[in-house]
């Protein structure tokens with residue numbers, strides 16, 4: 001893990017009418033680390049995530065990736081810069097196989113060769129073979145090797161989530177944003193997902209993880225940022241934030257969540 005910030009968020013804020021949903025949030029995600037963001041219900045996690053991923057404009061604040069401003073970039077431009085968001089808008093192409101779906105995820109890296117493929121020019125066959133091989137590696141990495149030729153419509157909910165990760169990795173991101181990835185998964189699927197996210201970070205990809213499931217997040221994150229009523233109230237290692245008085249107080253209404261972690 002490095003100490004250099006890849007994503008820097010400063011003074012981030014969002015106002016919805018009279019409600020200050022997020023106020024003055026600073027955070028940074030470093031190369032190769034897993035940064036978790038937690039907070040009780042309504043703390044502003046989803047709103048923060050949406051602003052970072054570009055789905056929602058910020059009312060205040062700045063976002064920089066690798067030192068360059070991020071605001072106003074469309075999703076495809078963010079992907080081209082190396083930022084990949086999972087689980088909200090990336091619906092799979094239902095009539096395609098698992099492998100084909102992952103190949104589609106490569107388009108930000110394959111622009112030239114993909115056009116060759118479509119146009120049937122020289123080099124096309126090799127480009128397609130390489131893309132299929134890379135897709136197979138990613139499908140194996142997320143544990144869907146047996147289903148590589150299956151129609152994505154036949155995948156379970158949990159498998160669909162693994163496919164999303166393989167598709168996200170296909171664009172060779174430097175930062176992956178995960179929005180509540182454990183939601184709706186069985187305990188066994190959560191364990192598998194946890195392993196995969198850990199391995200992604202070990203490959204040097206930075207991870208920003210917003211998660212309701214405290215046990216899942218605390219076991220995985222290198223550092224944790226805690227939000228409450230839209231403000232950052234603590235940050236540190238999982239052990240540090242679990243021992244932090246402001247964090248304990250924020251979770252008083254939800255003692256089980258912190259005690260379980």
Ligand SMILES: Nc1ncnc2c1ncn2[C@@H]1O[C@H](COP(=O)(O)OP(=O)(O)OP(=O)(O)O)[C@@H](O)[C@H]1O
Pocket residue numbers: 016019021039040041042043044045046047048212
């Ligand atoms: N589009 C919106 N319009 C108005 N208010 C909103 C909107 N989105 C969120 N809010 C409000 O902003 C606050 C923060 O919501 P947000 O969904 O970001 O919190 P959260 O931490 O993700 O909560 P949860 O854990 O319950 O999902 C809440 O009071 C919520 O009601």
